[in-house]
Amino acid sequence: MNTALVQPLEQTQPGAVLAAPVTDSAGTVLLPAGLSLTAAHLESLQRRGIGMLTICPQEDPEAVARQHEKIRARVMYLFRHTADEAGSQALLHAVLAFRQASGR
Numbered sequence: 001m002n003t004a005l006v007q008p009l010e011q012t013q014p015g016a017v018l019a020a021p022v023t024d025s026a027g028t029v030l031l032p033a034g035l036s037l038t039a040a041h042l043e044s045l046q047r048r049g050i051g052m053l054t055i056c057p058q059e060d061p062e063a064v065a066r067q068h069e070k071i072r073a074r075v076m077y078l079f080r081h082t083a084d085e086a087g088s089q090a091l092l093h094a095v096l097a098f099r100q101a102s103g104r
Contacts, residue, residue, distance in 0.1 A: 003057070004019035004020065004054045004055065004056060004057070005019075005054070005055045005056075005057055006052055006053070006054050006055075007052065007053060007055055008051060008052060008053075009042065009045055009046060009050055009051055009052065009053055012037065012042060012053050012055060014037055014038050014039045014041075014042065015036060015037065016036070016037050016053075016055045016056075016058075017034065017035065017036050017037070017055065017056040018031060018032070018033050018034060018035045018037065018053065018054065018055065018056070019033060019054045019055055019056045020033050020054035021033045022045060022050060022053060024048060024050075030044075030045070030048065030050070031045070037053075067103065068100050071096070071099045071100050071103075072096060072100075074099075075092065075095055075096045075099060078095075079091075079092045079095075
């Protein structure tokens with residue numbers, strides 16, 4: 001698992017994802033963890049005097065695709081006897097979506 005990066009606001013680009021919430025000096029949450037930052041977010045944080053952000057490191061798209069395919073193959077193996085049954089389709093898709101979102 002990748003570790004979060006603490007970096008100056010000036011080095012942060014739109015599209016970066018917050019690994020930790022951004023809080024002001026009073027502890028009020030300005031932006032939640034997991035938010036994909038926009039240019040407007042970055043400008044607002046600069047106006048508020050926020051200097052550092054904790055950002056999730058960017059993942060290699062090819063590595064993510066390989067991981068998703070590995071997860072898909074595992075889920076299809078688990079459902080190998082019931083994948084074509086109408087009642088199993090919803091569960092199969094829910095399990096696949098959950099595992100791909102959580103990375104396991």
